Amino acid sequence: xxxxxLLAAAALAVASAGAALAQDPIKVGFVLVGPxxxxxxxxxxxxxxKKMEAHFGDKVELVVQESVPEGAxxxxxxxxxxxxxxxxxFTTSFGYxxxxxxxxxxxxxxxxxxxxxxxxxxxxxxYSARFYxxxxxxxxxxxxxxxxxxxxxxxxxxxxEVIRGINxxxxxxxxxxxxxxxxxxxxxxxxxxxxxxxxxxxxxxxxVDVVLAHTDSTAPLAKLQEAGALGFGxxxxxxxxxxxxxxxxxxxxxxxYYIERVQAVMDGTWESVSTWHGIKDGMVGIxxxxxxxxxxxxxxxxxxxxxxxxxxxxxxxxxxxxQDGTPWLAEGEVADDGALAGMDFYVEGxxxxxxx
Amino acid sequence: xxxxxxxPEPSQNWALATPxxxxxxxxxxxxxxxxxxxxxxxxxxxxxxxxxxxxPDFAAFSRPQLLVKAGPLIxxxxxxxxxxxxxxxxxxxxxxxxxxxxxxxxxxxxxxxxEAFWIFPMMVIAGALGGWAWAMxxxxxxxxxxxxxxxxxxxxxYVAEQLMASMAVGLLRxxxxxxxxxxRNLQQYASAANNELIAGTGMHWGVVxxxxxxxxxxxxxxxxxxxxxxxxxxxAPRAAKFSGVKPARLILFCLGVSGALAGMAGLFEVxxxxxxxxxxxxxxYGFTAIIVAFLGRxxxxxxxxxxxxxxxxxxxxxLAQFMLGLPAAAIQAFQGMLLFFLLAGDVxxxxxxxxxxxxxx
Numbered sequence: 173x174x175x176x177x178l179l180a181a182a183a184l185a186v187a188s189a190g191a192a193l194a195q196d197p198i199k200v201g202f203v204l205v206g207p208x209x210x211x212x213x214x215x216x217x218x219x220x221x222k223k224m225e226a227h228f229g230d231k232v233e234l235v236v237q238e239s240v241p242e243g244a245x246x247x248x249x250x251x252x253x254x255x256x257x258x259x260x261x262f263t264t265s266f267g268y269x270x271x272x273x274x275x276x277x278x279x280x281x282x283x284x285x286x287x288x289x290x291x292x293x294x295x296x297x298x299y300s301a302r303f304y305x306x307x308x309x310x311x312x313x314x315x316x317x318x319x320x321x322x323x324x325x326x327x328x329x330x331x332x333e334v335i336r337g338i339n340x341x342x343x344x345x346x347x348x349x350x351x352x353x354x355x356x357x358x359x360x361x362x363x364x365x366x367x368x369x370x371x372x373x374x375x376x377x378x379x380v381d382v383v384l385a386h387t388d389s390t391a392p393l394a395k396l397q398e399a400g401a402l403g404f405g406x407x408x409x410x411x412x413x414x415x416x417x418x419x420x421x422x423x424x425x426x427x428x429y430y431i432e433r434v435q436a437v438m439d440g441t442w443e444s445v446s447t448w449h450g451i452k453d454g455m456v457g458i459x460x461x462x463x464x465x466x467x468x469x470x471x472x473x474x475x476x477x478x479x480x481x482x483x484x485x486x487x488x489x490x491x492x493x494x495q496d497g498t499p500w501l502a503e504g505e506v507a508d509d510g511a512l513a514g515m516d517f518y519v520e521g522x523x524x525x526x527x528x
Numbered sequence: 529x530x531x532x533x534x535x536p537e538p539s540q541n542w543a544l545a546t547p548x549x550x551x552x553x554x555x556x557x558x559x560x561x562x563x564x565x566x567x568x569x570x571x572x573x574x575x576x577x578x579x580x581x582x583x584p585d586f587a588a589f590s591r592p593q594l595l596v597k598a599g600p601l602i603x604x605x606x607x608x609x610x611x612x613x614x615x616x617x618x619x620x621x622x623x624x625x626x627x628x629x630x631x632x633x634x635x636x637x638x639x640x641x642x643e644a645f646w647i648f649p650m651m652v653i654a655g656a657l658g659g660w661a662w663a664m665x666x667x668x669x670x671x672x673x674x675x676x677x678x679x680x681x682x683x684x685x686y687v688a689e690q691l692m693a694s695m696a697v698g699l700l701r702x703x704x705x706x707x708x709x710x711x712r713n714l715q716q717y718a719s720a721a722n723n724e725l726i727a728g729t730g731m732h733w734g735v736v737x738x739x740x741x742x743x744x745x746x747x748x749x750x751x752x753x754x755x756x757x758x759x760x761x762x763x764a765p766r767a768a769k770f771s772g773v774k775p776a777r778l779i780l781f782c783l784g785v786s787g788a789l790a791g792m793a794g795l796f797e798v799x800x801x802x803x804x805x806x807x808x809x810x811x812x813y814g815f816t817a818i819i820v821a822f823l824g825r826x827x828x829x830x831x832x833x834x835x836x837x838x839x840x841x842x843x844x845x846x847l848a849q850f851m852l853g854l855p856a857a858a859i860q861a862f863q864g865m866l867l868f869f870l871l872a873g874d875v876x877x878x879x880x881x882x883x884x885x886x887x888x889x
Contacts, residue, residue, distance in 0.1 A: 207856065237849050239856040241811040244801030248593050249846055255585050256851065267806050270713050290706055329807060330697050331708055360693045360807070514706040527697065 197233045198437055200224070200430075201258040203249055204238045205265035212363055212388020212407045213424070214238065217264040217287070220426035227431050231438065242267030250275040254282045260437050262430065263287065266331070272296055283442050285433060288333065290513060292444050299429060302450030303333070304340040304512070305480050306422035306458055307384070308487035309473050310404050311341030313420055313461075314382040315348030316469045317402055324375030325356045326368060326385040326392060330526045332515045334386050339519045340487045341384050344476075346521060355380060358527050365391035376401060393417050402464070409459045420473070421459030428454050448509065452481045488512065493520035532879040539877050546873030547823060547830070551837070553869040558862040567852050575851055576844030576862070586847065592730025594839045596801050599735040600625070600793040602835035604817035606741040607786030609826040610748075614758040615765065616782040620666065620681030621790040622814025623688035624659035628791020629798040630695055631658030633711060633805050636720035637700060640712060647719040651795055652733070659791015660784050662688065667783035671776040677783065689810070696807045711805040714798065722800030734796025738835075741789060745828040754781065790814060819867050841866070 202221045206214035218236065225234045235258060240249050246268045253261055254275060260283040263272045269289035276284045276296040284296040292298055314323045323345055327334050338356055345352045355378055357371045368387050372395040375383055383403045385392045390410055396403045396417035405411070405421025429447065436442040449455035458477055461470045479485030490501030495518040501507060518526060555577075559569030580590040604621045611618045618624075632655030639647050666680035695701075700711040714720045725731050749755035761768040761778055769775070793813065802809055820838050824830030845859035 201850065235850040236853070237846065237856075240846075241808070242806060243803065243809060243811065244596065244797070245811060245846075247801075248590075248596075248843070249850075251589055252586055252847060253850060255589060257585075266708065267710070267808070270715075270803060290708070329693075329709060332706070360690070527694070 197231055198228075198260070198434060199233045199235065199256075199258045200434055201250075201253040201261040202234070202236045203240050203246060203253075203261065203263045203265075203268060204236065205242065205267070206239060206363065208236065208238045210363055210388065211390065214264070216407055216424040217262070217426055220424075220430055221262070223427035224430040224434055227427075228434065232434060243271070247271040247275055250284075251278070254279040258282060260285065260434060260442070269298075283433075283437055290446075292446055294444055297433075297443075297445045297447065299445075299447040299449075300333075301424065301426075301455040302448055303422060303456055304336040304487055305450040306456045307337040307340040308344045308480070309458055309476050310384055310420060310422060311344035312348045312476060313404075313465065313469065313473055314341065314384060314402075315345030315352050316472070317419065317465065318345075318349065318352060318382045320379050320381045321349065321351045321353060322378065322380045323352060323354050324372075324378070324380035324383040325354055326371045326375070326383065326387055327356050327358045328362050328386050329360060330358065330516075332513060335515050335518070335526060336512060337384075337386050338522065339515065342522050343492065343519060344487065348472075354522060356522070356524055359387065361387065363388045365389040368392050369395045372396060405459050409457075411459070414460070415462035416464045418459075419462045419464050421457075423457030423459055425454055425457045450480065451477060452483070494518070495520055495522060531882045532875065533882045535878055535880050539880075542873070542877040543825060546870060546877060547825065547834070550823075550866060550869035550873050553873075554862065554865045557865050557869070561858060561861065562854065565854065565858060567854060572848055572852055572854060575848040576841060576859075578844075579847050579851075580840055580843045583847075588728075590843050590847075592724075592728060593843055594836060595730035595735045596732070597839035597842055598835040599732070599738045600797055600813045601817050601820045601838055602738040602832055603734065603741055603793040603796075604786075604790045604814055605820040605824065605831045605835060606738070606745045606828060607789030608817055609821045609824070609828070609831060610745065610758055611782035611786050612762075612821055613749075613826050614761040614778055614782050616779050617678045618663060618666070618681050618783055618786045619678050619818065620663070620683075620685045620814070621786060621817055622810055622812065623681070623685035624662045624787040624790035625794035625797075625814045626685075626688040626692050626810050627662040627794070628655040628659035628788075629794030629809060630692060630700070630805060631655055631791070632795030633714060633720075633798045634695075634700060636714060636717065636799065637711060639719070640717055643719045645719070648722070648733075648799070651720060651799060652792060655791045655795025656788040657791070659794065660788040662791070663783040663787020664780070667780045670783075671779055677779070681783075685814070689808075692805065692809060693807045696805050696809075700805050702804075709807050713803045715800070715803040720799055722796050732796065732800045734793060734800060737792060737796065739832075742828045742832050749828070758782065790817075819863075823866065823870055838863070 204214040208218040209215055225232055237249050240246050250261055262285045264287045266288045269286055269291055272284050272286040273291050273293055273296055276293050280295055286298045288300045289298045325338055342354050355375055359367045359371050361367055368389050368391040372383055372392040376399050381401045383392055383396055385406050388407050393403050393410060393413040402419050403417045405418050407424050409421045409423050410418050461473055486506045488507035490505040491503045492501040494500050555573050559573055562572040563569045581587055608618055608621055632651040635654040636651045666677040669675040669680055670677045697709040702712045722732050757773045761773055820834045824834035841863050848854045
């Protein structure tokens with residue numbers, strides 16, 4: 173009890189100090205799970221934070237803590253940030269969810285934004301991106317570009333986000349090329365260049381010639397380059413591997429969201445929200461289609477992007493069955509966000525099991 | 529000309545002085561590194577060593593956090609130090625910590641949502657047994673087949689990590705977690721939660737266990753025949769053999785105790801500060817504890833102090849990161865310097881510096 177009153181008192185002191193010095197810059201904290209130059213997930217949050225800082229100039233002060241393990245350490249870092257007078261904290265990893273909710277409860281006047289989770293509180297928002305929209309486009313390209321009719325997918329952890337990506341890719345590869353088969357390799361890491369390269373080699377050995385990856389390093393592309401196969405940029409554009417093996421990419425674009433939310437704190441209009449933005453709102457970027465792709469295929473992919481942006485096309489549109497053949501979506505039916513958020517099954521046609 | 533001359537016996541004075549010198553040397557060398565990174569070295573050192581204890585805004589929060597961070601380090605390091613003294617090198621405490629957390633959390637979750645006073649004690653026992661069993665693998669392989677316990681225990685860490693990932697997405701996954709990996713949060717399950725015993729102090733059962741372990745280790749090493757055997761086996765293996773010390777039993781004892789303590793540390797962590805089994809629940813306490821054990825000179829009281837010092841550099845290091853913008857890697861380098869200077873200082877414990885020419889004997 174003592175600790176709570178103590179923290180509450182500290183929070184109050186921080187808040188009143190903030191009100192008294194309204195001219196002060198807004199202090200924005202970022203908690204990163206990896207190093208800020210990891211080349212993938214954390215780097216994109218960091219770069220987006222820097223863009224946000226550049227956008228506001230002196231009006232914001234940015235504090236960043238990198239390589240923060242999930243769990244008790246993250247809670248301590250968030251608490252210390254709140255105690256140091258930060259106005260809004262972005263916690264950018266799924267595993268920070270419970271910690272963010274806990275610390276948010278102790279500092280009601282500090283705003284928290286948690287990435288890729290599902291819990292909210294009066295001062296805790298969550299935000300994520302509809303990467304499956306980008307996956308649909310990549311899946312279509314993969315289906316069209318494969319010559320062996322074998323495509324591969326390097327998956328990290330069996331969580332809804334990753335499973336959505338696999339399903340979305342497969343559905344659209346299959347639509348583009350009914351003969352296509354997809355091999356999924358689970359490597360249980362987000363970032364491990366050696367493992368990612370091994371997984372790529374394993375897929376190549378099975379006759380795969382287009383590989384999609386849901387891991388963050390460029391190792392798969394380096395391997396594909398040696399083998400003369402094709403792949404995609406993930407999280408970053410990875411344009412250094414264009415025009416081949418990288419034929420397009422899914423890019424994480426957090427900066428517009430960060431600017432919007434920090435602006436809301438400045439204006440006093442910040443409210444707790446659950447945000448799930450896609451290509452339309454600019455949170456998911458589609459990297460340039462390289463010249464290796466035939467012109468008509470490029471046009472098809474662009475048409476899909478346009479349809480998603482216009483809202484005329486949803487990547488999960490029926491008829492779709494689950495892997496075991498039970499019906500999921502009827503003809504023309506569109507998956508609702510609830511079903512997508514907790515997706516834990518493959519769609520019909522994918523072989524193998526989701527590990528558990 | 530400077531020569532090193534081996535001392536007939538390690539110097540007691542230097543053995544006590546080197547940790548202090550190592551800390552001072554780390555401050556100087558670290559200060560130079562921070563200055564090269566364009567930060568004010570004095571402010572950086574102050575942020576790391578002083579602010580967590582005395583800063584008006586943070587200290588009330590970060591002082592108890594020292595105990596939270598030091599608790600598992602001390603508990604694991606005490607266990608490791610017994611083996612290290614006897615020449616039994618358990619490098620895999622991280623794995624034993626993971627398995628302890630898995631077993632303990634598994635027992636707790638098996639009874640969810642039953643509320644009963646005996647659930648938490650059972651979890652502690654399960655955690656200790658889990659860590660013990662994981663340490664017995666290198667132990668039995670060593671005593672039966674003479675395998676190298678360094679390699680086996682280290683490699684079992686990676687096995688434990690895979691097992692944990694599998695548990696987090698499978699058997700122990702929270703059924704109400706919307707398909708996300710990770711177990712239920714034990715903090716929200718009163719009978720299984722390892723909460724602070726007195727709010728605001730950071731004192732949870734793991735910290736209590738660490739203090740008890742320090743006392744027991746002290747008594748064991750100074751008053752008990754097993755402690756004598758451990759020290760003898762480390763200092764004079766041949767003499768130990770003649771005096772009837774059974775090496776196999778000693779190896780199993782040291783690995784078993786260190787495994788059980790690491791397993792308990794894992795359980796206290798998962799039921800308390802961490803709250804849940806996740807894909808990457810472990811944060812390297814098992815490896816850092818090796819540094820703590822040596823920094824504390826393998827002595828129980830030394831380990832207690834070393835654990836607190838290490839916790840201070842972690843928490844102060846975090847403050848320095850976001851207050852001064854120091855990169856995380858610089859903090860890790862800073863911690864590495866500490867071990868480096870300590871080991872370098874050991875030269876003075878075992879050798880004497882002589883000026884002048886070598887005499888021809």
